[in-house]
Amino acid sequence: xxxxxxxxxxxxxxxxxxxxxxxxxxxxxxxxxxxxxxxxxxxxxxxxxxxxxxxxxxxxxxxxxxxxxxxxxxxxxxxxxxxxxxxxxxxxxxxxxxxxxxxxxxxxxxxxxxxxxxxxxxxxxxxxxxxxxxxxxxxxxxxxxxxxxxxxxxxxxxxxxxxxxxxxxxxxxxxxxxxxxxxxxxxxxxxxxxxxxxxxxxxxxxxxxxxxxxxxxxxxxxxxxxxxxxxxxxxxxxxxxxxxxxxxxxxxxxxxxxxxxxxxxxxxxxxxxxxxx
Numbered sequence: 001x002x003x004x005x006x007x008x009x010x011x012x013x014x015x016x017x018x019x020x021x022x023x024x025x026x027x028x029x030x031x032x033x034x035x036x037x038x039x040x041x042x043x044x045x046x047x048x049x050x051x052x053x054x055x056x057x058x059x060x061x062x063x064x065x066x067x068x069x070x071x072x073x074x075x076x077x078x079x080x081x082x083x084x085x086x087x088x089x090x091x092x093x094x095x096x097x098x099x100x101x102x103x104x105x106x107x108x109x110x111x112x113x114x115x116x117x118x119x120x121x122x123x124x125x126x127x128x129x130x131x132x133x134x135x136x137x138x139x140x141x142x143x144x145x146x147x148x149x150x151x152x153x154x155x156x157x158x159x160x161x162x163x164x165x166x167x168x169x170x171x172x173x174x175x176x177x178x179x180x181x182x183x184x185x186x187x188x189x190x191x192x193x194x195x196x197x198x199x200x201x202x203x204x205x206x207x208x209x210x211x212x213x214x215x216x217x218x219x220x221x222x223x224x225x226x227x228x229x230x231x232x233x234x235x236x237x238x239x240x241x242x243x244x245x246x247x248x249x250x251x252x253x254x255x256x257x258x259x260x261x262x263x264x265x266x267x268x269x270x271x272x273x274x275x276x277x
Contacts, residue, residue, distance in 0.1 A: 008052065014081035016053040021078070023051045025069045040064040046136070056140050057082065059147055083147055094216070094228045094237045099151065103219040105251055106162045107200075107209050110171065112182060113162050114145055115152055116189055116197070121182040122146075124174030152195065161196045162189075163251075163258050169199065169271045176275045183272045190268070191261040198258035199267045207257065208250035217248055 008020040026036055037044040042061055049055035057065075062075035069075075098104065106113045112121060122145045126138045151158050164186065172179050189195040200207070209215060216228040227238040227247045238244055259267055 013053070014078065015056070018057065018075070018078050018082050019051040019053045022047075022065060022075070025065075025071065026051075029069060036068070039068045049136075055136060056143065058139070058143050083144070094218075094226075094235060095148070097218050097220070097226050097228075097237075098148070098216070100220055101151075101218040102157060102221050103159045103217075104151075104161070105217040105219075105248075105255075106160075107212065107215040107251060107254060108162060108164045108168050109209070109211075109213050110165065110167050111173075111214070112164065112168050112186065113214065115149055115160065116162065116186060117145060118178070118182045118185050119146055120178045121173055124178055128173075152189075154194075156194060159194055160189075161198075161255075163198050163200050163254055165200045166202045166267075169268065172275075176277070180272055180275055183268050183275075187265060187268050187272075190265045196261055197264060198255065198261060199264040200254065200258045201267065204257050207254050209254055215247060215251065217244070217251060 008016065008023060026033075031039075033044045033047050036042075036047055040047075040061060041064065042050075042058075046055055050057050050061075057075075057079060062079040065071070065075040066073055104115075106115070111125065114122075117125070119142050122142045123138055126133065126141045130137075150156075152160060169183065169186075173182070186197055190197045212229060214230040216230075217225055218228065219225045225244050225248065227244045229236045229238070229247075238247070258264070
């Protein structure tokens with residue numbers, strides 16, 4: 001039976017346009033999917049899914065397409081738009097604000113904050129959330145999370161503060177080796193020129209954000225602050241100044257009771273040492 005390529009719909013989204021443009025250039029170059037797979041670090045089947053917008057291009061692949069087709073950064077620039085579509089619509093507004101923030105303050109209840117998660121920790125989390133997800137679906141989510149973490153690169157202008165509940169440190173996500181790697185990453189971020197991580201120990205008892213999954217306070221260059229609360233499958237963005245201020249006050253009060261950075265580092269090390277070998 002003769003192979004019939006799937007119909008493309010480039011006008012549906014940036015993701016669909018990306019795929020259609022990839023097929024256009026591949027066809028123009030008289031390359032098959034197998035031939036292109038031999039030029040870039042991607043399988044024939046995944047390339048086919050990228051062309052039909054069934055799969056997101058992983059980070060770094062766009063630069064490979066630009067190299068092969070000599071498109072002078074076209075796919076790399078387009079990926080900036082496509083990457084925003086990795087996330088469900090309900091989260092995109094908060095992610096757009098996150099990318100524009102100059103100060104981010106976070107409280108993490110049961111989980112390590114997304115901006116500080118290692119790939120293996122994130123993978124374990126996504127598999128726990130959806131045990132029926134395919135490896136490809138999980139990898140897309142992991143790639144999306146890693147992409148967000150560019151905000152914390154050394155040359156970033158962002159000031160980032162996180163309060164991490166003891167529960168997030170002690171829950172063995174993915175097993176001892178994954179947790180050891182994750183705790184080490186937290187330790188590296190405890191006190192740097194642009195990051196501060198503090199631990200909220202069980203010993204403090206109840207507090208004003210207990211029961212909140214994740215709280216993020218995002219302040220833009222113009223001084224405007226937004227609050228975002230997230231659960232397992234829901235997210236609420238707050239722009240009303242009264243609601244934002246209520247959560248900012250709760251965060252500031254919590255921060256005053258959290259362990260200072262040096263004590264937080266000691267605490268994280270003790271949790272690491274207690275992990276099974």
